[in-house]
Amino acid sequence: MLLCNVSALIPVWIICWLTQLNWPLLITTTLITVLLASYLSFRLSHTLVQGIKSLETGLLNFKDGELATLLAYNHNDELGQLCQLYNQTAKQLRQERQWIYQRELMLDKVLQSSPQAVLLRNDKGFIVYSNYSARDLFNAKVALEGSQFEQVLNNAHPQLSNALKRGNDGLFSIETEQQESQAWHLSTGKLLLNNQYHYLYVFKQLTRELSRQEVEVWKKVIRIISHELNNSLGPMSSMLHSGQLLSEKVNEPRLKRVFATISERIKHLNEFVQGYGKFAKLPTPQLSTLDWPALLEQLQSQWCFTLEINKDVKTVADPTQIEQLLINLIKNANESGSAAKSINVTISQDSKGTHISVSDQGKGMSEQVMANALIPFYSTKATGSGLGLALCREIVEAHHGQISLHNRKHGGLNVHVILPRF
Structure with a gap:
């Protein structure tokens, strides 16, 4: 506007000097020229100033991280095209920021879980x-x-x-x-x-992963041993039957004792192989809602123990496998030297899932025994197979749960099992 006024006044003053106008006319002419030049320059620059202010406001919004505001300047000129380009850039940046924000939310959810x-x-x-x-x-x-x-x-x-x-x-x-x-x-x-x-x-x-690999190695060994034993027990049973038929024609009492002993040992080996095969080939749990009253009533008819169970405990698990789990734990508690009245089974539920606790007042476990108690074949009993607690761990982990052993302060052992909610 200043440049327009100066540019208009210079030729006016030259003309006034050449025509030798008096001072009143010179001042009047100058004022009219200034007013007219100011008005024309304002009209010509108003659109440009408006567009530049809009761009300035938009860039300040960019600086503050605000991408939702668009420019209203839409004149059909170069500045209008520039504002239109600004609006397109703002929309694209807003979409990209929303996508990045959603990815950050997903990443945070993955990391938190x-x-x-x-x-x-x-x-x-x-x-x-x-x-x-x-x-x-x-x-x-x-x-x-x-x-x-x-x-x-x-x-x-x-x-x-x-x-x-x-x-x-x-x-x-x-x-x-x-x-x-x-x-x-x-x-x-x-x-x-x-x-x-x-x-x-x-x-x-890595505790669970290392334990899992260790158990898989044991399972492979068990499957190989079971296969070899089954290959031998089949022909032995057939030959034993043939020998018993031939011995009927011979009146020799000692042969009957020999065949009876062989038959008893073959039966024992078959039970041995079947027991280890159950551990090596544990089926996938068939999930259903457990009928706790019926299951516990059946267990109490076989074993003596004190029961504490909260009302409205709802557990989704494999009934057969959970029954086997409880049988093994209660059996171990009875064989720990604890009195039957001191064996306690507690079942409760919270936000984490179902808690099963079997405790006794036996001798408990040393640190070395406790560290190896869940490993297959490990047993401190003279006639133990070392599969009871190992099978319990297999059942619990098949249900994505946790099992832990703890010595009680006043003597005895507590086995704590957590079955998660499904």
């Missing part, structure tokens, strides 16, 4: 992210975000703290209060996030 513990800290020593598994691993009652990493280490388990202080990938173990040893793998990484270095820690529990 992951069994692996994830921890992220910045280079200033503050934790900026942790999932639920990490909070459980560090025994934190509240979120770890914003906490000092060193403070969290001081409150953590000593073996966990030592593994983190080393800062290297590798295996370490944690001894829990329930006398269980958990194997963990620590994986570390360094990344640049928001122009700041961050350190990522991923903890993966």
Whole structure:
């Protein structure tokens, strides 16, 4: 506007000087020229100023992260085309941001529900992210975000703290209060996030995986042994029957005792093979709602124990396998040297699932025995097969549950089983 006024006044003043106008006319002419030039320049620049202000407002919104506002300037000129391009860019950026936000929500959901513990800290020593598994691993009652990493280490388990202080990938173990040893793998990484270095820690529990592999090896051994025994027992049974028929023609009492002993041992071996085959080939659970009153009534007709069960306990599981589980646990409790009245079976339910607890007042278990009690073939009994608790673990894990053994303070053992909700 200033340039327009100056450009208009220069020729007017030259004309006035050449025509030698007096001062009143000169002032009047100057005012009229200024007013006319100002009006014309305003009319010509108004659209341009409006468009530039719209673009300025839009760019300020971009700076503040606001992508929902579009420009209303829609004149058919170069500036209008520029504003239209701005609106298209804003719509595209808004769609991309929504997609990124949805992916972040999905990623956060996956990380929060992951069994692996994830921890992220910045280079200033503050934790900026942790999932639920990490909070459980560090025994934190509240979120770890914003906490000092060193403070969290001081409150953590000593073996966990030592593994983190080393800062290297590798295996370490944690001894829990329930006398269980958990194997963990620590994986570390360094990344640049928001122009700041961050350190990522991923903890993966290997206890269940290692136990699973160990059980699979035992199952393979059992299947091989069962196959070889069955191949031998079949011909032996046939030859025994033929020998018994031939011995009927010979009056020799000792032959009858020999054949009776062989028959008894073959029967025992068949039962032995069938028992181990049941462990090696546990079928997939056929899930249905358990009829707890009928199941427990049948067990109480065979075994003596005290029962505590909450009302309205609803469990979805395989009835046959759960019955076998309880039979094995109650049988072990009766063989522990505990009085029948001291054997207690408790069944309850909470948000985690159904809790089954079988306790006795026997001798309990030493740490070495407890560490190997769930392994196939391991038994401290002279006539034990070492499959009772191993089969219990197979049944529980087939239902995606957990089983643990704990010595009681006043003597005896407690076996705790958790069957999750389906």
